[in-house]
Amino acid sequence: MSPLEDFVFFLFSSPTTLLGAVALLLVLYLVSGSFTSHKVGKEPPGPRPLPLLGNLLQLDLKRPYKTLCKLSKKYGSVFTVYFGTNKVVVLAGYKTVREALVSNAEEFGDRDIAPIFNDINEGHGILFANGESWKEMRRFALTTLRDFGMGKRVAEEKILEECRYLIQMFEEHKGKPFDTTCPVNYAASNIISSIVYGSRFEYNDPRFKNLVRRANENIRISGSAPIQLYNMFPRLVSWIKNRQLILKNAEMTIRDVKVLIKHLKETLNPHICRGLVDCxxxxxxxxxxxxxxxxxxxxxxxxxxxxNLFAAGTDTTATTLRWGLVLMAKYPDIQDQVQEELSRVVGSRQVRVEDRKNLPYTDAVIYETQRLANIVPMAIPHKTTRDLTFQGYSIKKGTTVFPLLTSVLHDESEWESPHTFNPSHFLDKEGKFIRRDAFMPFSAGRRVCLGESLAKMELFLFFTSVLQHFRFTPPPGVTEDELDLSPTVGFTLSPSPHELCAVTRQ
Structure with missing residues (x-):
């Protein structure tokens, strides 16, 4: 079906068919002049919007970042697109995104909070909040994460301990095909859990398993087409099943978190902080x-x-690590080079963070995995804090802004082969590791990921530890060429469902 047919079918599949049609016509009439109001200054160009629908018929709601990348080739690095009646300014390419988020950090520093996230967080926490509350919670979280060893030796020990549990889970499959999703999610989740709650969970803990499952499910569903339609027309389509599932998951998670906090409160010693909750x-x-x-x-x-910390600390790291493992199975020659370097430099002992400087090829493979995986292609939307002129265009206060991170990580003017897996992007002619300014998977500016240093340490230690112990291959009967690298639909981009074999190295 065409996008218009999809939209019409979606609206009229509701029990309130007649009311939906009446509401649609009424809103269409009321907003018919909303796109032709008098404009002050030169606004960013973009495709002509329709009343009510905006540019909806031109967007692939399952993968909107792809449509936006195509539109940037026509309209430039700063352009306007309408998601329904919501006006969005899109920033594309490394130079433009960096200029906005770093050079104009204050002006582009607020969070645009979509209706679905406002329904859940109500302006509280870190990810979907603004103002003084956000500033205080971010300062507190960043300080506490650092106090509990983010980027330091104490965090390294927690990760190495978790590596051993993850390796044990992989070994239980005895080289037979299995889905890496749950064990990798549990391992990543336990790192942030140990910092937040002061202790890790057993992988078979029912509450823990449900917390991880619900967090991942909500992240996946929040990027679906129905939820995007809800964010455009919250009053018109609030009845959708995906929204109800997200709210139910959030309610159950809040209940579980309250139980965990209650236990910590009952055993609290004001002179000893076990984790962030205690602090x-x-x-x-x-x-x-x-x-x-x-x-x-x-x-x-x-x-x-x-x-917020639990969900973000679980999904992004685990998703990136899963991409790393499937890429190793997809490109066995690259896996060979990683394992040769590990054997030569580290041998059979446990890899440590200090080894990283002596493992340039392995480091390059991890960085290239993050670049190609592109797991948060549109970042989390920003909002302007005041009227401003940016690259000659007038942008009003309160405008939603999409920093298109996929256009940075795949910028053809910055990367030699932007759409292929090429670790040499991060290696010089002598094979030494080099940093690239256009490597921006954690975003930048005021809203840069506060757990960046922790995530980098986790990715390095988890990846190298499992590559020391296992060789990853496709299941029997599946060739490397048949491994699918297309991502699933979601707020973050995960690998398509697949199984791998983790064969113990001799």
């Missing part, structure tokens, strides 16, 4: 004792800071 509870008690007015250290900010 928050102690700070909350101090502010209450001092009669601080309008404190940001309240229950909702605690719950959503925890759930």
């Amino acid at each position: 928050f509870l102690i700070r909350k008690q101090k502010e209450e004792d001092s009669s601080v007015q309008d404190t940001y250290y309240n229950e909702k900010n605690l719950i959503f800071t925890v759930t």
